[in-house]
Amino acid sequence: MTRPVYVHDLDALTGHARAIRAALPPGVELLYAMKANPEPDVLRTLAPVVDGFETASRGELRRLTEVLPGRPAAAYAGPGKTGADLAAALASGVARIHVESPAELRRLGTLAVAGGTPARVLLRVNLPLDAPGASLVMGGRPSPFGMDPAEAVACARRPPDGVEVRGVHVHLASGLDGPLAATVAEHVVRWSVNEVGAREIDVGGGMAVDYGAPAARFDWAGYGRALGGLLDAYPGVRLRVEPGRSVTVYCGAYLTEVIDVKRSHGEWFAVVAGGTHHLRTPAAKGHPQPFTVHPRHGGDGPRTDGGPVTVVGQLCTPKDVLSRSTDAGPVGVGDVLVFAMAGAYAWNISHRDFLLHEPPEFRTGDPHRIAAGWAARPPGR
Numbered sequence: 206m207t208r209p210v211y212v213h214d215l216d217a218l219t220g221h222a223r224a225i226r227a228a229l230p231p232g233v234e235l236l237y238a239m240k241a242n243p244e245p246d247v248l249r250t251l252a253p254v255v256d257g258f259e260t261a262s263r264g265e266l267r268r269l270t271e272v273l274p275g276r277p278a279a280a281y282a283g284p285g286k287t288g289a290d291l292a293a294a295l296a297s298g299v300a301r302i303h304v305e306s307p308a309e310l311r312r313l314g315t316l317a318v319a320g321g322t323p324a325r326v327l328l329r330v331n332l333p334l335d336a337p338g339a340s341l342v343m344g345g346r347p348s349p350f351g352m353d354p355a356e357a358v359a360c361a362r363r364p365p366d367g368v369e370v371r372g373v374h375v376h377l378a379s380g381l382d383g384p385l386a387a388t389v390a391e392h393v394v395r396w397s398v399n400e401v402g403a404r405e406i407d408v409g410g411g412m413a414v415d416y417g418a419p420a421a422r423f424d425w426a427g428y429g430r431a432l433g434g435l436l437d438a439y440p441g442v443r444l445r446v447e448p449g450r451s452v453t454v455y456c457g458a459y460l461t462e463v464i465d466v467k468r469s470h471g472e473w474f475a476v477v478a479g480g481t482h483h484l485r486t487p488a489a490k491g492h493p494q495p496f497t498v499h500p501r502h503g504g505d506g507p508r509t510d511g512g513p514v515t516v517v518g519q520l521c522t523p524k525d526v527l528s529r530s531t532d533a534g535p536v537g538v539g540d541v542l543v544f545a546m547a548g549a550y551a552w553n554i555s556h557r558d559f560l561l562h563e564p565p566e567f568r569t570g571d572p573h574r575i576a577a578g579w580a581a582r583p584p585g586r
Contacts, residue, residue, distance in 0.1 A: 209461040209479035209565040211552055212572040215250045218456035218548075222254040225452065228425035230433040234445040236279050238410055239265045241449025241549040242457065245272045246569055251452070252276065257300065259447045263293045270297065280407070280447065282329070282374070284349050288312060295322045302326045303374045303407070306352050310360055310368060317367030324367055327374040327407055330357040334377055334392050337385070351375070354400065361401045372443075373397040376409030379450070383424030386412060387431035390444075394435050398442060405443045412451035416492045419545050423451050450549040457548025458572035459484045459494075459565070460579065463540045466507040473509040475536045480518015480525045483565050484547055485555035493528040499541040499573070499580040506538030516542065520560060541580045543572055 226235055234256040239248070243265060248258070249272060257279025260266050269278055277298035284305050286294075291313050294302050304310045304326045317324040331351035352360070357373070364370045375393045390408040397403035412423040432444055461483075465476040481487065487494040496516065511534050518525040527544065536542075557564060568575065 207462045207464060207478045208563060209459060209477075209483055210575070211483075211547065211565050211567050212458045212460060212575055213244065213246055213548065213567075213569050214456050214458070214571055215246060215569050218247065218250050218453060219254065221455060222251055222452060225425050225448070226254055228429040229446070230429060230436055232436045232444060233429070233432050234279075234443065236407075236445055236447040237452055238447045238449030239269065240553075242453040242551070243268050243553060244567070247453055247456070247548075248272045256445075259449075260299070263290055266293055266297050266299075280327075280374075280445075288316065291316050291324075292320070295320055295324060300325065301371060301405070301407075303329050304360075305329050305350065307356055307360055311365050314365030314367040323369055325369045325371050326364075327372045327405060328352065328357045328360055328370060328401070329374045329376070330354055330397075332375055332377065332393065332396060334389060354396070358400055361403075370401075372403035372405030372407070373401055374407040374409070376407075376411060376447075379411035380413050381411045382413045383427045383431075386423075387428055390432060391435060394439060394442065394444070398439050404441060405445070407445040407447060410446060410448040410451070412448050414450050414454050414546070414549075416486075416490065416495060416546055419455075419495045452549075454546050454549035457546075457551060459544040459547040459551065460572060460576050461542055461544070462579070463536060463538050463542065466509060466536065466538055473512065473514040473536075475509065475514050475516045475542075477516060477518060477527070477542060479562070479565060480520050481527060482518070482520060482525075482556050482559045482562060484527060484544060484551050486547065486549075486551050487527055488524060489550070489554060493530065494544045495546060496528055496530070496533065496542045496544045497573075498533055498536055499543065499576040500535075501537065501539030501541070502581050503583070504537050504539040508535050508537030511535045519562060539580075541576045543576045545572075 236257045236259045237255045238259045259280040260278040261283035281294040281299040282303035329351035361370045397406045415421045461477045461479045513531045516528045
């Protein structure tokens, strides 16, 4: 078998999600941002644990309906919503629509009045906050996301017919560590209550994930304590968080086989089946994807000397780099590599049609057990 395979460890996902839920106070709702990983098995596994699902397209609404019928989305977000998008959100019974601009709010109101269905919304606000150390900044500066604070205040005070403004949504950045995420949440809640009188506040997601330290985790316990303090300070306010990557990233792995090993101008390269058209994450984020090696039993093909190695895929571009490692040890033809932290923004963001290679397979279970069984077979089988 040389065809790559994604493996989702659903038991690990359940345990991790339950730990997150346990770290958050009862007054904080936990939504899962489907954009991170919309695989059906992932959604079914999370359904009993999370309070709801955040969607950002009609496709995600359809996927949620197909996988979990009778479970409407808790939120529908994203810029550039068309009339068809807004109509679909209303028709599917989305609990809260996150509105990005005054114009979008007016269009939504017109649709709500015409359909006789009130639109319950949170206003997405681009607050002028700094997020030092964040990996991806989406607010606090000129941005296509959300509306300026003064616009949001005006919309909250004078919403169009058909619209009920229930509160505020703010997602300023990704890659926030625990203390920074808590600081951002405190600023968001204070502004939302004082300026808008919000009773529902979604402080977003963006919890940090460190691909260079696969064992590290976001400080959910500390963050939960900080949110609990906000609930005490602002009684009657309902808080929501909507993590995605930090929930599912650790439950997924991408397994593939080494098909060639070569030395070029003094540097080792391992060429694997598949590549970044299956696992776009390292190219998109600019990091080496962490991996471990399961040596092929009885393998006698070319092998690196155990020094630095660059792992590349099958695409006709020098950018098809999955990882660079100085401590992986020897890597040989037929070995099975397990790329960890492939449970979020992985297959679903990949340029899968480039060169029209076969897609990966998908399985559930323990990725290292599956890799060990793969490595025990003769090469190519």
